[in-house]
Structures are given as C-alpha cells and as structure tokens.
Amino acid sequence: MSLVVPTRRLPRTAAFWSVAVLLVLMLAASGVPSPLYRVYQEQFGFSSGVLTTIFGIYSFALLLSLLVVGGLSDHVGRRPVLVVAFVLEAGAMLLFLFADGVGWLLAARVVQGLATGGLTSTLGATLLDLQRREHPLGAFINSASPGLGLSLGAAGAGLLVQFVPSPTDWVFGVLTAVFLIAAVGTYLLPESSPRLPGALVSLRPRVHVPPLHRRAFLVALPCLVATWALGGLYASLGPSLVAQVFGIDNHLVGGLLILALNGTGIVGSLALRTSRPERALLLGALIFTVGVSGTLAALFTTSAALLFVAAVVTGFGFGAAFLGAVATITRGVAPGHRAGLLAAVFVVGYLAFSLPAIAAGAAVGAIGLTRTTEIYGAAVVALALLAVAALLRARRTAVGLTAPERSSEPVAA
Template identity: 40%
Template sequence: MTTTKPLPVAPAASPRRRTTFVFAASSIAALLVAASALTPFYPGLEHELDITALGVSLIFAVYAIMLLAALVTAGAISDHVGRRPVISIGFSLLAVSMLMVAFVDSAPMLFAARALQGAASGLLTPALSALLLDATAADRPQRGSLLNSIMPGTGLAIGALAGGIACAFLVPGLPITFAALAVLYAVIAVMVWRVPEFTSRTPGALRSLIPRVTVPLKARRLFLISAPALMATWATGGLFFSLGPSIILERLHSDSPLLQGAIVAILPAAGAAAVLLLRRRSARSVALTGTVSLAIGTTMALVALAADTVAGYVLSVIITGIGFGASFSGVIGSLAPKAEPHTRAGLFAAIYVTSYLSFGVPTVAAGFLASISSVSFTSLAYGIAVIALALISTTARVRSRE
C-alpha cells in the first residue's frame, strides 16, 4: 500500500537497521496488546457500568469501525510525511485512550476511549508495517513479511492473557493495567524519533486521504471466492474478543478472568503459530487449511459448549485459531500477486473493508441477539453462520483451482 522510493540504505548488518527492525516488530505487538487487553474485563464492566451484551458489542464494534475509517483514509499518509511523525502521533493518541479506559466511569466514556483507540490503531497499523519492511535486511526480505503476519497475533495473545492475569490478581486491575499501557505507548511515541527513516517522502499527502477501494479485474473472481473466508475469519475474532468471556461464563460456568483471558489468548496464539508453520506452503494451500480448520474448529466448539467441557472447548479454540491465522494469511498471499503496484492499495483497502466490517458488524448483531435471547443461543447461531461461510469459501476455492 506504500508508494515510497527506498533511499540508499545501510548494509544488511547495520546496527541501526537491526534496531529499527526490532523496534518496529515489537511496536506492532505492543499495539495489538491494547486491542485484546480489555476483553477479560468486559464481564466486570457490564456490571459496574450497567452495560448489556449489546453495549459491549457496540463498544467493541466502534473500535473496529474507527480503525477501518482511519486505515482507508490515512493508511498511506506515512509515505508522504514520514513514518516517525505518524507513529509518534498514533502512539500518543493511543496513550490518551488508555488513560481514558484506566479511569473510565461511564459507558459513554468507554465508548469514546475505544473510538479513539481504533482511530489511533488505524493510523499506526500501516505505518508500523511499512517501517518494518523498510528496515528489513535486503538479503533476508522474507523476514519482514513473516513478522508482519506473526506479530499481530502475538500481541493479541499477550494482551488477552495479561488482561486476564491483571483482572484476576491486581486490585484495582483495570486502572493499573491501562495506566501501564499508557506509559508504554508514551515511551514508544518518544523513542520512535531515535530510529532512522529509510524512505524518501513523496508529494500528495492530502490527495492520499481520499479513500480508494477497488478490486483489479484479474483479482475479482478470486476476491469474491475469498470474501466468505475473510468474513468467517474476522467474525470469529470479533466474537471471541467481545463476548468470548461471557460465553465461557454462561456455557462453561467459569467466572475466572484468568481462564477466560487464557482461552481467548489461544485463538490468536494458534493463528500466529499456524502462519509460522505454514509459511513454506502455497497460498492456496494455506487458505484452504484455514477455512477447513475454521469449519472444523467452530463445529467442535459448539459441541464442547453443549457438553460443558472446558478441555474440549480449549482444543476447539486451538483448531479455530489455526483457521483464524491461516485463512487470512492465505487470502492475502493469494490476492496480492494479482495486483499491479498501482492497483495494490485499492485491493488491500477492499480486503481491509471486508475484514473490519466483518470484525465489527456481526459482533453488534450477536450482542443484540444475546440481549433478547441468551449468549448460548447467540453462540450457536453465530457458529453456524461461521461454519457456512467457511464451507462456502472452501468449496468455491477447490472448484476454482486458483
């Protein structure tokens, strides 16, 4: 999605390049910690702030929608003004949103905090990914792409697990956790000025803010085939990171924030592991592995929830997590080669629009359904929809041979 032209860079072994590479990779993980750290706190916040399941879903969805809005408008801005200013501003905004969560005293305040967090994340995601690729050593170009795929899942897993630990053992857990994150992000916002820029700035900053969502003609058939996979993948993530603890509480009868956080953390952790282990397979094979795993894992999850078995549910989340990581990685790997450089930004915008709408909108529907029925019925209906989407994509991909 970038349009910058690399400047002459330091040798592959340059300490500054290695330092920037490590900084960018760890910052991507740190960014995603905030996306899932709040998840184990949702059941408590429902009680303290008098929020319904629908309210939790809306609070989660506004994060996804604001992230998407920032991504499709300001996603290329770092190409024009530089990586460091965008990353510094993004982490500064993220720090403010963490302080708002730390001292939240009402549902509207939490809603505003998550909206600001989403906007900051949408600003940071492409800038950090671009910095990581900028700093990748020329003799090992695959390392940047690999870490771009692995670090988000790693951050999400750390956030959910750390949130569960904090909620279970720290008093008061919410202020301590999110004040600490605010300090971390403020430090990163300052530290980024110590890393070098590896690309030259290009004109057209204002023009880059106009959203361009297009799918190249030669990629349209495969995009349509892949769309159900994107929907199933991100709808799964949305449900886990919003209503995941409530499902565990109601169906598995555990109110332990530690267990809830740990189970939610398994999903992105398994996804990151799958991306690493399947990195030498073809994109088509990875995509099919992902959709099949999503269908099987979600089916197993519904059976485990009906049987009230924690062990069975954990196993199902591992398999679903493999699908979560492999499906998205396989779709990206399949579609990216079909776009010319001048059409790549529009294609990725279309992928992100599909993904993040699926991340947020179905979650709101699930929250509404849970509010008028039950979390148990909602998880069943949601699971059936995910299985159907995964099987549709699998069948279409097998028939297409693309």
C-alpha cells in the same frame, strides 16, 4: 525547554524487529479491554448489548481511520503517521485510566480505534519495506502479530483482573507510558517509503486494491470475513460465554479462551510459513471449519474441555488461513501501494470483527447466548467453505490468481 530529537537511525535489521515489537504491543493494547469488559459491566451495570456496542465502536473508529489515513504514509512517509498515532494511543490509555462510566469507555475506544487504524497499516507497510529480500518475513509477521498481540493483551489483563487490586490502573498507566516512549522512539526508525504525490487526495475515504491484486482479494475475502468474525465473537462475548454457558466464573479462564484462539494462530502461521499462499489459505480454511464445528459440539454437550480444544484447532486454522490470505493478496505489491493495500485487507477484517459481534450482542437478549453462538458458528463455517470452493475453482481454471501470485515463492514473500 526544547525537545531533543534523536538523529541517528537504527540499522535496517534492528529497525525491522523494533517495528515488529511495536506492532505486537499496539495489538496487545487493543486486546487488553476484552477481559475487562465484564469488570466494567459489573461496575457500571450495563447490558450485553451495550458491551458489544463499546466493543464495536472501536472497530468503526478503526475502520474510519483505515479508510482516511490508511494509505497516507505512502505519501508523507511512515514516521510522521506513526508519531501522531502513538500519541493518540497514549491518549486512549489515559481515557481508560480515568473512566468512571460508559461514556468514558466509548470515548476511549473511539480514540484507540483511530490510533490503531493508522498504526496497523503503517507499521505493517514498514515491515514490508524493511524486510530482507533473502529472508522476507513481512507477510508472516503481519499475519501472526494480531494473534500474538491479542493473546498477550487478553491473557495479561485476565491475570491482573484475577490477582491484582485495581488492575485497570496498572494496565492503562503502564501502557500510557509505553506509547509515549514509542512516539519519541519512532524518530530512531529510518524513513522506508518513497513519498508519492497526492497526500490530500489519499485522505478521501476509500478502499483501494490495485488491479493486479483484485482477483486474489476476492478469492480470500470469504475466509477473511469468517476468521475475523469469529475473532470478534470471542473478543466481545467469549468471557461471558465461559461464565454463563459453561458456569466458570473466573476472569482468567475467560482470558485464556481468547488466548487459546489467538495464541495458536501464531502456531498456524509458523507451521505453514514456507507453504505456497494458496495451500496455506486452503488448509487453514479447512482446519478452521473443523475447529468451529468442534465449538458447536461443545455448546451442545456443554463441555468446557471440548470448547478449549476446539478454540485451539480453530486458532491454528485462523493463523494459517490469515497468513495465506495476506501473502496471496500482497505478493508483488509495489512499495508505494503497500500501506493502502494492507489498509484494504484490514478494513474487511475489522468490519467482520465488529458488525457481526454487535448483531450477536443484540441477539443475546432475544434468543440467548447459546443460540446466538450456534447461529454465528454455522454462518462462519459456511463462509470458510465458500472460500475453499473459490480456491478450488481457481485451481481448476489453471489461470492462477494474479500475476504476482503465480510465483513459486513461499508465503513469507
């Protein structure tokens, strides 16, 4: 029996929003394991260090994928990369579904990381390809979708863990079907990218930032590291923090903490969507600093209410700053370099998401969860303030960032 592949393509606007939905679904799947880590930890009996290793190995696989195939769709087209990556994502969900030990979890996260790396850059570049010139929403959706997706995944999984028997069967069984359908549905999308020569050369692991975008990339770098590093801490150890430090032994509450951070990131992106990129980045970094300082105060007072308020403020700053960073870095990027540049942004993000969190997991055994979180928070505050200083210095030079950033267009460009 032969597979009948649809030949009729979606209209441009419908394709744009379909890609946006697929991006959010993929990121939701990456957030689903966070509330389940404690379930697996109790079931398989592993330490916090092993937990953050399972968390971190996903990011390393994702980074490898970004470095190797992050720009491939600029050369072979968007659709072929998306089909293969969605099939891999479905395979990862099957590994989670049948997991009966740490080895299975590690394998599942590796395969999921490989799939997510290919999907992150390719779906993001497709959004930039398909956005309407009069209403450019690509940068906004690329910056808001991590918060929305991770929030939906973490909160949904937390609800299932708390109230549904065999939650892992429900979560990963449904997601397997969803990603197989997505792989087939990808054929309905129009091919949106010119195919540049050099596909094989593009597979050499590298981070490529076009010369016109390098100054903006360096200015935004400390804020990218700070925001994603804090996101990694919440995703890996957030539910454990709620249970062990604040004494709330409820899986749903752990998921809601991740929702408080990532969900309000969407609000931050929306609130500053029409602002200039540099302004969104500056205000976001300052608000993020205030929020993390509130988290440190919550640890000192052991106030769970303050912890959640601080997470909301931090998330707002995260969303605004990440929107400003993405819009600043990608403004004016040529069509054939979009996937590669977005891959470079997410390489930095996922390195910051994984390495500090793994180090924190190892430190917990030596100095405790509270002390580890305090040091971690102080470090990300310092990085955010470094970004603020770099932005203010760039303003004083009156040179701007790069040629594309000197435009007066809002951050949604």
